[in-house]
Each structure stands twice: as structure tokens, then as C-alpha cells.
Amino acid sequence: MYRDILIQVFRFVFIMALQVFVVNQILQYNLVNPFIYPLFILILPVNTSFFWVLSLSFAIGVVADLFQMTAGIHAAATVFMGFLRIFFLNTALSKENFEKNISPNIQNKGLTWFTIYAMLLLAVHHFVLYLLEVLTFNEFFYTSLKAILSAAASLLIIILLEYLLTPTGKKK
Amino acid sequence: MPQFFYFFIRFKIFWVFVIFEAISLILVFNGNPYHRSVYINSANGLVGGIYSSSSNVKQYFHLKAINDSLVAENARLYTNIYSKDSSFHTKDTINFKDTTAKYVGRFVYIAADVVSNSTAYRNNYLMLNVGTADGVTRQCGVVCNDGVVGLIYDVSEHFCTVISLLNSNAKISAKLDSVNNAGTLLWNGLNPRLAQIDDINKHVKLETGQGISTSGLSYVFPRNIKIGEVDTFEVVGNNNHISVKLSTPFETLYKVYVVRNLDFEEETKLLNSIKGKQ
Structure with a gap:
């Protein structure tokens, strides 16, 4: 139990540090500006209660806001993503998955499943994020383009990270 | 009534979601800059500390570029001091000096x-x-060797946040160097190297490469600080729409200067008293 919580805390800090000190330093163009911190919410164990999913979404969103010097946009986007995650997992996972309390990552669910899952949620996250940031529909096309390109970049980095950080030797 | 409670319990996921989303959206839409500044300032201590230790490391990778830009700036300042038209070394401009x-x-x-x-x-x-410990106030501007960077947004004891020129809230009074016509510099959000001036009259003669600098009309920046040069322009209605190629390299900013106008309060007080009488 405590071990699980510790692992999650470590993940939280590690993913946020990666976002702030690596991704934000290297990849910051006007059109492509990826965010990898939603990975933390994506790979939470499936039996995490909805309250914790939403609280943690809010928490990691607020931390992202503080580091990006924005007010509330990351929190709002991540909470929205966490909300959709609950529905997505309820429809896209079998009973067996819930009984084993797996983490919905590449190792457990395969590349195709994870790509669709991450793509949908990341697209929603980035879209909400950039719309709230601009706060106008005047530049709608440009904002959508920015959201789509950034989400694609985020997806690519997240999949690479998943492969890099999964221990290859043992299969659960 | 029981149905109402049933509805509430049935959709408790939804309500938790609504509460969290509402808190975030209040932060986003809050028109009151005070709340926002409390939120940002409470972060300044921790986030600022983390960022400044990371920027300590990062600056080592750019030492050469930073040194080069400082030497170039020194050269420019020396040229200013010893050039013919400088008021430092000519006797006939004593009153002017x-x-x-x-x-x-x-x-x-x-x-x-x-x-x-x-x-x-x-x-x-x-x-x-x-921050305030170094004498920064909320009415300061920020410049670098190559040009204007932005305006101070909020100050805590050891850190401050700056509205970059690349922000929809940044409006800076700019002028064309050769003809001194002033306009307002804005950024349309597309390219971080191009900003826009839309309110210079169409009779003003423009050419590509014409310098653009601060007008000194806003009491925040001194006159004649470089902003950039005219990139393209077109006449729309009665005005020229100018696209300005910014001289400040916003992607690689490391050393900047906060400019504080010591007479800011006196000047704005005078200006406000005129506005009050109208």
C-alpha cells in the first residue's frame, strides 16, 4: 500500500521534472509545444477512485500552471482529461483488467490500444488547454492546428518514454 | 425533493468534476489581477528558487554568447561616449548637457x-x-542589449514576473526612427519574431528595414530603445499595417535590465489630474 503511494509520488515528481527541465527547455516552438505531464494521469492504476483521479489531475495541473506561469489553464485541461479517462476506461477495459488493477500502459495493453487511448485524451487535453489560453474563437484554426501538432508531439514523446522506462525483462 | 438528492448522489463523479473545473476556471477568468497575483506570488518563492538553480546551470552553456553580447554592448556604449555628436565632450553644449x-x-x-x-x-x-529588495516596482520596463523585452507584471521580494512583448496584454508605444511618428506595438500571437503596429497614418512614408524604437511617451521606457525594424507593410483604410521584425531574441534571453523611471509617479499624477479636469 505505502509502496504504491510512494511509487506514485516518485512518478509525479519525475514526470514533472522531465516536463520542466527537459521538454520545456528543448521543445518550445510557437506551433509545437508538447506537454508530457498528462502521462501521470494516463497510467494511474485502473481502480483508482474517480475522486483521486480528479484530485490528482487538479494537483498536477496546478503544479504545471505554477511552473508555466499560467493561471488555471493546465488545471482545467487536466481535470477535463481525467474526467474523460474514467468514462474511456469503463467502456474500453474488460472486467479482468479491473480485477487485476492494472495500469493502462503499453506493457499491459499493447501499443495500439495505448496509442488510441493516449491520442484521444491528449488531443482533448491540448485542445482545452490552448482554447482556454487564447480565450477567443477568432484564431480558431490556428489554435486547433497548434493543439493538434502539440498533441502529436506529446504522444510521440510519451510512447518513447513508456518504452524507455518499462523494464523489459519481466512480464506481469 | 428526494429525486433531487438521488440525482446528486447518482452523478457524484460529475459534481466532483464540476467543482474542480470551477476552481480552475475561476483562476482562468478571474478579472481581478489581485487574486492572480496572489496565486503567482505564492509560487514565486518555490518555483523561482527551483528555476533560478536550474538557470544557474543553464547559463554555463551560453557563457560565450552572453560574453559576446556584453562586449558588443560595451563597444556600442564606447562609441556613443566618444562619438562626435556626443554631449559629453563638446563644449558648446554645456547648457544642453x-x-x-x-x-x-x-x-x-x-x-x-x-x-x-x-x-x-x-x-x-x-x-x-x-524583486522589491533590488528596487523593482510594478511600473518598470524590461530591456536587453538588443531591444525591448516587456513590462513588469508582478513583484515579490526576490523575484518578479514580466509580461513579455509576446503577450496580448503588452502594448508598447513605438515610433519610426526617421520620421518620429508614434504608434502602438502589439503581437498577434503567430510568429515570435514579428510584432505589429496598426495605427500609423497612411501618409507616412515607409520602407523595409526602417528602424523602430520606443517613443518615450509611456513613462515606462526611455526614448530610443531599439525594438526592431519594418519587415513588411500594407495600407488598410487610413492606416498602415506594419509588421515589425523584433530585434530581441526572445528564445535565447539570459541577461536583461529592469528600467525604473524615478519620476513615474509624478508624471502619471500630473497626467491623471489633466484627465480629471476634462
Whole structure:
């Protein structure tokens, strides 16, 4: 139990540090500006209660806001993503998955499943994020383009990270 | 009534979601800058500390570029001092020298390091490692060797946040160097190297490469600080729409100066008293 919580805390800090000190330093163009911190919410164990999913979404969103010097946009986007995650997992996972309390990552669910899952949620996250940031529909096309390109970049980095950080030797 | 409670319990996921989303959206839409500044300032201590230790490391990778830009700036300043038309070395401008000394003396420059920066948003902010302890106030501007950077947004004891020029809230009074026509510089959010001036009259003659600098009309920046040059322009209605190629490299900012106008309060007080009488 405590071990699980510790692992999650470590993940939280590690993913946020990666976002702030690596991704934000290297990849910051006007059109492509990826965010990898939603990975933390994506790979939470499936039996995490909805309250914790939403609280943690809010928490990691607020931390992202503080580091990006924005007010509330990351929190709002991540909470929205966490909300959709609950529905997505309820429809896209079998009973067996819930009984084993797996983490919905590449190792457990395969590349195709994870790509669709991450793509949908990341697209929603980035879209909400950039719309709230601009706060106008005047530049709608440009904002959508920015959201789509950034989400694609985020997806690519997240999949690479998943492969890099999964221990290859043992299969659960 | 029981049905109402049943509804509430049945959709408790939804209500938790609504509460969290509401808190976030209040932060986003809050028109009151005070709440926002409390939120940002409480972060300044921790986030600023983390960022300044990371920027300490990062600056080592750019030492050569930083040194080169400082040497270039020194060269420019030496040229200014010893050039023919400088008021420092010519006797016939003694009276003039007195007033310029006063004029120049109104502005205090405070050196600062950029600890965090972004160019990717529609509204970009920077964080600097100077604060009220160094004499920064909310009415200061920020410049670098190559040009204007932005306006101070909020100050805590050891850090301050800056509204970058690349922000929809940044409006800076700019002028064309050769003809001194002033206009307002804005950024349309598309390219971090191009800003726009839309209110210069169409009779003004423009050419590509014409210099653009601060007008000194806003009491925040001194006159004649470089902003950039005319990139393209077209006449729309009665005005020229100018696209300005910015001279400040926003992607690679490390050393900047906070400019403080010592007479800011006196000047704005006078201006407000005129507005009050109208």
C-alpha cells in the first residue's frame, strides 16, 4: 500500500521534472509545444477512485500552471482529461483488467490500444488547454492546428518514454 | 425533493468534476489581477528558487554568447561616449548637457537574470531573479542589449514576473526612427519574431528595414530603445499595417535590465489630474 503511494509520488515528481527541465527547455516552438505531464494521469492504476483521479489531475495541473506561469489553464485541461479517462476506461477495459488493477500502459495493453487511448485524451487535453489560453474563437484554426501538432508531439514523446522506462525483462 | 438528492448522489463523479473545473476556471477568468497575483506570488518563492538553480546551470552553456553580447554592448556604449555628436565632450553644449544629465538620470537600470521564459503561448511571461529588495516596482520596463523585452507584471521580494512583448496584454508605444511618428506595438500571437503596429497614418512614408524604437511617451521606457525594424507593410483604410521584425531574441534571453523611471509617479499624477479636469 505505502509502496504504491510512494511509487506514485516518485512518478509525479519525475514526470514533472522531465516536463520542466527537459521538454520545456528543448521543445518550445510557437506551433509545437508538447506537454508530457498528462502521462501521470494516463497510467494511474485502473481502480483508482474517480475522486483521486480528479484530485490528482487538479494537483498536477496546478503544479504545471505554477511552473508555466499560467493561471488555471493546465488545471482545467487536466481535470477535463481525467474526467474523460474514467468514462474511456469503463467502456474500453474488460472486467479482468479491473480485477487485476492494472495500469493502462503499453506493457499491459499493447501499443495500439495505448496509442488510441493516449491520442484521444491528449488531443482533448491540448485542445482545452490552448482554447482556454487564447480565450477567443477568432484564431480558431490556428489554435486547433497548434493543439493538434502539440498533441502529436506529446504522444510521440510519451510512447518513447513508456518504452524507455518499462523494464523489459519481466512480464506481469 | 428526494429525486433531487438521488440525482446528486447518482452523478457524484460529475459534481466532483464540476467543482474542480470551477476552481480552475475561476483562476482562468478571474478579472481581478489581485487574486492572480496572489496565486503567482505564492509560487514565486518555490518555483523561482527551483528555476533560478536550474538557470544557474543553464547559463554555463551560453557563457560565450552572453560574453559576446556584453562586449558588443560595451563597444556600442564606447562609441556613443566618444562619438562626435556626443554631449559629453563638446563644449558648446554645456547648457544642453545639464538637461540631458537630468533626463538620463531619471532612469535606473537594474541587471537581472532570466530564470524562466516562454515564447510558445499566446500570452507569454518571463520570471527574473530581482524583486522589491533590488528596487523593482510594478511600473518598470524590461530591456536587453538588443531591444525591448516587456513590462513588469508582478513583484515579490526576490523575484518578479514580466509580461513579455509576446503577450496580448503588452502594448508598447513605438515610433519610426526617421520620421518620429508614434504608434502602438502589439503581437498577434503567430510568429515570435514579428510584432505589429496598426495605427500609423497612411501618409507616412515607409520602407523595409526602417528602424523602430520606443517613443518615450509611456513613462515606462526611455526614448530610443531599439525594438526592431519594418519587415513588411500594407495600407488598410487610413492606416498602415506594419509588421515589425523584433530585434530581441526572445528564445535565447539570459541577461536583461529592469528600467525604473524615478519620476513615474509624478508624471502619471500630473497626467491623471489633466484627465480629471476634462
